[in-house]
Amino acid sequence: MTDVIMHNVTSADGFIADDHDDIGPLFDWYFNGEEPLSDDGSFRMTPQSADYVRSTWAAIGAMVIGRRLFDLMNGWDGRPPVGDHVVVVSHRPKPDGWHPEASYHFVDGVAEAVAQARHLAGDRAVSVASGEVGGQAFAAGLVNEVAMDVVPVVFGSGRRYFGSVTGQHRLEDPHVVIRGDRVLHLRYRVRRAG
Template sequence: MGTVIMHSVVSVDGFIADEKGEVGPLHEWYFSGDVPIVVGGGEQYDHSGAGSGIKVSRASADYVRSMWESIGTIVMGRNLFDLVNGWEGKPPAGDHVVVVSHRPKPEGWHPEASYHFVDGVAAAIDKARELAGERVVAVNAGEAGAQILAAGLVDEVAMDVVPVVFGSGRRYFGGIAGQHLLEDPHVVIQGDRVLHLRFKVRR
């Protein structure tokens, strides 16, 4: 069974977007390098969903490539789905998406896409693991991710920390309650304008 990794780009003060869901300068490092991140068939990753491929610094390239290639299923909340319109049915990585939502898929929305709308975080992770097989389940940080972490369903926390202070906005860990211990980081990679960190969740 694949690892469940909660992952997002985050400001140094812990925000993944502003109050409106805009990421501002958080994703600039994805497009400011000189090393394109390509999939097995040579197609370039499109993290934005807008047709602009990822090009990162050489320091980040191997980490980003291995991370995105490992993903089988992405789990996202309904707010993010609505904000990006589900990347128009083409997730930036992986083959499947599970949306944590009380509401069903919009009628007629990209019927060809492997998007599954599941009510409840435990059921969402069960579905995501089934779809991912041995590959990684990548959980988007934010409110849905925080609920999944609080439920004890996250194996690792991955943060791409960008040197910017937002001051307010949407938190990486949402409105999570209580204390949750992580192990020392087992990945620490300094890229250009980003610091890649990964922590195992302490059981």
């Protein structure tokens, strides 16, 4: 079965951005170390974070994101930050003429988006951005793993890592616990009923 990994950076109280979509210091750890993540040198972090992020990203073939993130980032100008394909959950279609060369796909529902991303990813994993879209996928049982990069800051309010999920959902104990600088990398498998 394809791994479907929900991921985001989060505050210690579970917010991925404040009420105005501002990430505050959540991404500081991407830029506070000596180790370049890749050849272009755009990210420099601690060796322990770089090792973790590199191996995680290398395993991912396609990512599912919400329209909000697409619009905020203008879809990274057609270059997926991770993997080779992006599936955007949106009621609105792809903007006319927007990077026709890029493998970006706009679909209406979360389940369909995850299915399409799994197809596109082939043997590799699917990443689902946490938040409203990720929370819907998680609640629907479409997520196998939860990856949280926990930053030591309290937000108080904002956009929640698990979106609007309701009811209790059990995870396994984290199989990844890596201490970085201004981040704690945690990764949990989702516990299946049974």
